[in-house]
Amino acid sequence: MHPADRTAIRVLLVDDHEMVLQGLRAMLSRFPDAVTVIGSVSDEAAAVEAVREDQPDIVLCDVRLRHGSGLDVCQAVRAAEPKTKVVFLTVYDDEQYLYQALRAGASGYLLKRVDGHELVRHLESVQLGDVVIDPGLAGRVAATAAHLRQGEFWPGARLGLTQRESEVLALLVGGLSNKAIAARLVVSDDTVKTHLRGLYRKLEVNDRGSAVAVALREGLFH
Structure with a gap:
C-alpha cells in the first residue's frame, strides 16, 4: 500500500x-x-x-x-x-x-x-x-523457553509457575513475610503481592497456608 x-x-x-x-x-x-x-x-x-x-x-x-x-x-x-x-x-x-x-x-x-x-x-x-x-x-521469554527445552525446570514449572513465582513460593515455605520476601528478592511489596496473586491462582488456593500445603504435598521443595 x-x-x-x-x-x-x-x-x-x-x-x-x-x-x-x-x-x-x-x-x-x-x-x-x-x-x-x-x-x-x-x-x-x-x-x-x-x-x-x-x-x-x-x-x-x-x-x-x-x-x-x-x-x-x-x-x-x-x-x-x-x-x-x-x-x-x-x-x-x-x-x-x-x-x-x-x-x-x-x-x-x-x-x-x-x-x-x-x-x-x-x-x-x-x-x-x-x-x-x-x-x-521477549528476550527473557525466549531464554526461559530455551531452558525448558533443555530440561532446566525450576520447582513449580510443571504447575505453571514462573521462575520468580517459584522463588516466592519457596520463601513462603520458609516462613518469610511479604516484606522479608521483598527484601530478599530486592523488589517492592506490591511486586511480591502480584506474584502471590499469580501463584495462588495457578495453585488454585486463596491464602499462604494453602499455597505452602500444595508446595509440600507436591514435593516442590525439600
Missing part, C-alpha cells in the same frame, strides 16, 4: 493517570498520518462504551488500573468488538502479566520506555495482524 493511500490507525487510550494520557496524546500527535487518537478513558465501562460507539482499530491500555484490571478491559473490549485489537502499554516487565495479556486476547505487550517512533511502528505491525512484545521482555 502506498503511504498516501494508508488510513491513520484509530487509537483509544485507556489509563487512569491523566499525565500519562496527556503524554501519550502529545507523543502520538507527532505522527498524524499514521495514528489518530480518537479518545481516552480510565476504566472498563467507559472503554467498552467508547469501543462500541467509535470502533477504534486499537485500544492502547495499561495492564493495571486504579479501579480495575487492564486484563478485564481487554476481555470486555474483545467481547464487545472482536475486530478491535488491544495493546498493553505498561511499566510491568513481568512474564506473568505478558502471559495473562496474551491469554486475554491482547495483540501486544509493550513497556512505557518505548519511544514515539517505536510505538507507532508496533501499532502498525498490530494493525497488519502481528503480535508485538517488548524486545527486552
Whole structure:
C-alpha cells in the first residue's frame, strides 16, 4: 500500500493517570498520518462504551488500573468488538502479566520506555495482524523457553509457575513475610503481592497456608 493511500490507525487510550494520557496524546500527535487518537478513558465501562460507539482499530491500555484490571478491559473490549485489537502499554516487565495479556486476547505487550517512533511502528505491525512484545521482555521469554527445552525446570514449572513465582513460593515455605520476601528478592511489596496473586491462582488456593500445603504435598521443595 502506498503511504498516501494508508488510513491513520484509530487509537483509544485507556489509563487512569491523566499525565500519562496527556503524554501519550502529545507523543502520538507527532505522527498524524499514521495514528489518530480518537479518545481516552480510565476504566472498563467507559472503554467498552467508547469501543462500541467509535470502533477504534486499537485500544492502547495499561495492564493495571486504579479501579480495575487492564486484563478485564481487554476481555470486555474483545467481547464487545472482536475486530478491535488491544495493546498493553505498561511499566510491568513481568512474564506473568505478558502471559495473562496474551491469554486475554491482547495483540501486544509493550513497556512505557518505548519511544514515539517505536510505538507507532508496533501499532502498525498490530494493525497488519502481528503480535508485538517488548524486545527486552521477549528476550527473557525466549531464554526461559530455551531452558525448558533443555530440561532446566525450576520447582513449580510443571504447575505453571514462573521462575520468580517459584522463588516466592519457596520463601513462603520458609516462613518469610511479604516484606522479608521483598527484601530478599530486592523488589517492592506490591511486586511480591502480584506474584502471590499469580501463584495462588495457578495453585488454585486463596491464602499462604494453602499455597505452602500444595508446595509440600507436591514435593516442590525439600
